[in-house]
Amino acid sequence: MEALRVWRASSNLLGFAASRAAAAAAASAGRAHRFHIRCCSPAAAATTKPPQDRRRRSASSSSTSDRDSIRAIRLKKVEELRGKGYEPYAYKWDRTHTTKELQERYTHLENGEVCTEASVSIAGRIVARRAFGKLVFMTIRDDSGTIQLYCEKDSLTEEQFEQLKAFIDVGDILGASGSIKKTEKGELSVYVSFFEILTKSLLPLPDKYHGLTDVDKRYRQRYIDMIANPEVADVFRTRAKVLNTVVHRNIFSLGKQR
Structure with missing residues (x-):
């Protein structure tokens, strides 16, 4: 009889411990689930950090707006110069020195x-x-x-x-x-x-200190690259001289063969 009483008591303790463990596990899972929803919700992410492409579009539109305003100001200067009798795109200039x-x-x-x-x-x-x-x-x-x-x-x-x-x-x-x-x-x-x-230039040059570093833009707008990075013009000038020398040599050799 005493053994039966002990067995019942131990069973009750084990059941109580199991129920407490299950409740704790459920609560922990609920907290993890709530934490997951709170951090990864699209609405929350949108309010804390804008998408990368949205930031890029915003910067690009701002840059375009600035360039348009500068161009409008400089076009107005062109009109004012012509109104005063000056031609902002001269035909010639006699240079004595470099x-x-x-x-x-x-x-x-x-x-x-x-x-x-x-x-x-x-x-x-x-x-x-x-x-x-x-x-x-x-x-x-x-x-x-x-x-x-x-x-x-x-x-x-x-x-x-x-x-x-x-x-x-x-x-x-x-x-x-x-x-x-x-x-x-x-x-x-x-x-x-x-x-x-x-x-008269209608658009500003690239930033003086940072220069033109966008590789894609340097290839697509080589004329800007040559203005912002003078060493590029030197490379092209050297290549042109080499090509010119090679062409002249080939023409000379063909003339001799004939």
């Missing part, structure tokens, strides 16, 4: 020295521009290198200086003439007495 020739010929000048007897004329694309009241500094690049343009209000007419400040942008192609000056900081410059807009 930037590399000037850098080599006048490297001997002392800091702050002006070579007034020199009369030079260059042309190239503006790749940098800084304005300080009555002074405007611009860096111009041609097919050989770069040089600074030193534009002072006293050396230009009032109309030209206002045109310089209001209508000249980075990316424009400019013709400039004047004397040679080396600034107090040792920067060889063309001391501009006259300039003319040769080509």
Whole structure:
């Protein structure tokens, strides 16, 4: 009888323990299920982190909008220039030197020295521009290198200086003439007495510091790649010279055979 009582008690304990274990397992599964739903719900994911393609579309549309607004502003400048009697797409410009020739010929000048007897004329694309009241500094690049343009209000007419400040942008192609000056900081410059807009750029150049790094864009828009990365133009120029030499040799050898 005593043994029967002990067996019943142990059975009750085992049943109670089993029911508690089952309840705990069910509660744990419920918590895991709720946690799974809370973290992986599409609505929650959408509110915490936007999809990658949506972010890309947003950035692309913003960039396109900025470019359109810049283009509209520059087109307005073109119209204003023509209204004042200036053609922003000139037919010609007489260049006397390249930037590399000037850098080599006048490297001997002392800091702050002006070579007034020199009369030079260059042309190239503006790749940098800084304005300080009555002074405007611009860096111009041609097919050989770069040089600074030193534009002072006293050396230009009032109309030209206002045109310089209001209508000249980075990316424009400019013709400039004047004397040679080396600034107090040792920067060889063309001391501009006259300039003319040769080509008005309607869109900005790639970012100065980051440049053009998109490989697909570099291949599809090679002209931008050659502007932003001058070394690319050097590669093409070298290949063209090699190809030209090979063609001339082949023509010469064919002539001799005949």
